[in-house]
Amino acid sequence: MSCRITTFTVSNPNCSKLWSKKTSIKAFCSFRSLRVSVSGYPRGIGNSLLHSSSNSRFRLAASLELHGMKNEILVATPPSDSVVVDELKNKEWEIGVLKDEIAAMQGIRIRRTPPTGPPAHYVGTFEFLQNEDNTPRNKLEEIVWTKYVEVKEMKEKNALSSLKKALDNAPPLRDFIGSLKESYLRTGSPGLIAEVKKASPSRGVLRENFHPVEVAKAYEKGGAACLSVLTDEKYFQGSFENLVAIRNAGVKCPLLCKEFIVDAWQLYYARTKGADAVLLIAAVLPDIDIKYMLKICRKIGLAALVEVHDENEMDRMLAIDGIELIGINNRNLETFEVDISNTKKLLEGERGEKLRQKNIIVVGESGLFTPADIAYVQEAGVKAILVGESIVKQEDPTKGIRDLFGKDISA
Numbered sequence: 001m002s003c004r005i006t007t008f009t010v011s012n013p014n015c016s017k018l019w020s021k022k023t024s025i026k027a028f029c030s031f032r033s034l035r036v037s038v039s040g041y042p043r044g045i046g047n048s049l050l051h052s053s054s055n056s057r058f059r060l061a062a063s064l065e066l067h068g069m070k071n072e073i074l075v076a077t078p079p080s081d082s083v084v085v086d087e088l089k090n091k092e093w094e095i096g097v098l099k100d101e102i103a104a105m106q107g108i109r110i111r112r113t114p115p116t117g118p119p120a121h122y123v124g125t126f127e128f129l130q131n132e133d134n135t136p137r138n139k140l141e142e143i144v145w146t147k148y149v150e151v152k153e154m155k156e157k158n159a160l161s162s163l164k165k166a167l168d169n170a171p172p173l174r175d176f177i178g179s180l181k182e183s184y185l186r187t188g189s190p191g192l193i194a195e196v197k198k199a200s201p202s203r204g205v206l207r208e209n210f211h212p213v214e215v216a217k218a219y220e221k222g223g224a225a226c227l228s229v230l231t232d233e234k235y236f237q238g239s240f241e242n243l244v245a246i247r248n249a250g251v252k253c254p255l256l257c258k259e260f261i262v263d264a265w266q267l268y269y270a271r272t273k274g275a276d277a278v279l280l281i282a283a284v285l286p287d288i289d290i291k292y293m294l295k296i297c298r299k300i301g302l303a304a305l306v307e308v309h310d311e312n313e314m315d316r317m318l319a320i321d322g323i324e325l326i327g328i329n330n331r332n333l334e335t336f337e338v339d340i341s342n343t344k345k346l347l348e349g350e351r352g353e354k355l356r357q358k359n360i361i362v363v364g365e366s367g368l369f370t371p372a373d374i375a376y377v378q379e380a381g382v383k384a385i386l387v388g389e390s391i392v393k394q395e396d397p398t399k400g401i402r403d404l405f406g407k408d409i410s411a
């Protein structure tokens with residue numbers, strides 16, 4: 001597929017002598033990524049604009065027509081010592097775009113990277129100005145794009161090799177799934193994963209005077225089997241400091257690191273910070289990533305809560321071996337619509353049968369406020385629930401748990 005360049009200017013006088021009237025530019029697209037090649041360029045420099053940039057410095061402004069859309073592109077050639085790094089970044093981005101193509105084939109709508117270029121704040125060889133296709137289509141996609149950049153930066157500060165070494169000193173693992181099962185047997189009600197969550201994109205701030213350790217202790221006192229700790233800062237006002245603080249405060253409930261995992265590096269990071277379990281979202285991760293991440297979780301001892309929201313995601317996860325815990329989210333993370341009948345819908349018929357055959361524990365997630373809600377999802381087949389808003393908002397979260405179940409589940 002080729003693209004037409006409608007205008008270009010060479011704006012750096014230092015390199016203008018390298019250009020002759022004969023110079024022409026072609027742009028090629030593969031998987032919607034862009035390659036620019038230059039002909040009529042002096043010999044020995046090569047005809048790829050990117051590769052030749054190590055020998056000269058110049059800027060090229062071009063307006064490209066791509067898929068019938070105008071894209072304003074600024075190609076800024078950096079000093080030669082950063083060319084390799086930038087080319088690697090571009091390659092990484094191209095791989096991300098390719099992965100998105102594969103994910104789309106599995107019905108995944110969330111794109112991991114902006115399709116027409118790296119995010120606007122990305123500074124590399126290509127700097128694409130914002131256009132419609134480069135804007136996240138919904139909040140979940142925005143969170144994922146932000147997380148992708150965030151994780152890249154974190155990885156630069158904490159190499160995987162150091163994280164692997166740090167695993168030796170990580171706090172001892174607690175049995176996340178075992179605790180849910182034990183609670184279900186003991187209380188006859190779904191085991192509670194109580195969420196330590198200050199705010200959310202759909203509900204804003206849920207608890208003004210938020211003291212994560214106090215909330216965690218109150219949940220434990222109220223009979224929670226496990227805790228879910230939000231670690232995302234930008235959208236949930238959570239943090240890894242909260243996770244560490246709760247762990248260090250002597251809370252015994254196993255901890256789920258509630259994070260948007262887009263890279264296996266995050267699994268190691270979560271473990272070094274004291275997590276016993278992680279969340280893998282099927283709407284975000286293609287099957288190949290889920291399988292790979294499950295393998296790593298097993299290797300480092302983390303339990304994995306695999307979250308689905310619709311039939312397609314449930315069927316994809318039922319086809320993957322080794323999943324022990326599936327969460328059905330009643331909240332659509334693209335629209336924020338909450339409907340607890342989603343849990344029932346996904347547990348009906350063959351799907352429910354298959355889940356039972358595979359001994360998978362199902363967790364009902366989001367939008368649970370009353371004993372009637374708990375009874376409804378339990379009747380549908382869940383043996384555990386994940387609850388945030390209805391209990392974190394209560395002045396006394398211990399009492400919040402009692403009110404939610406309509407009974408004391410602590411004894």
Ligand SMILES: O=C(O)c1ccccc1NCC(=O)[C@H](O)[C@H](O)COP(=O)(O)O
Nearest residue numbers: 200201202203333365366367387388389
């Ligand atoms: O809660 C949100 O607004 C949200 C937005 C985007 C992605 C994820 C989001 N929430 C994660 C959850 O699903 C909930 O925190 C969790 O299931 C508890 O739900 P709730 O009891 O309704 O607070």
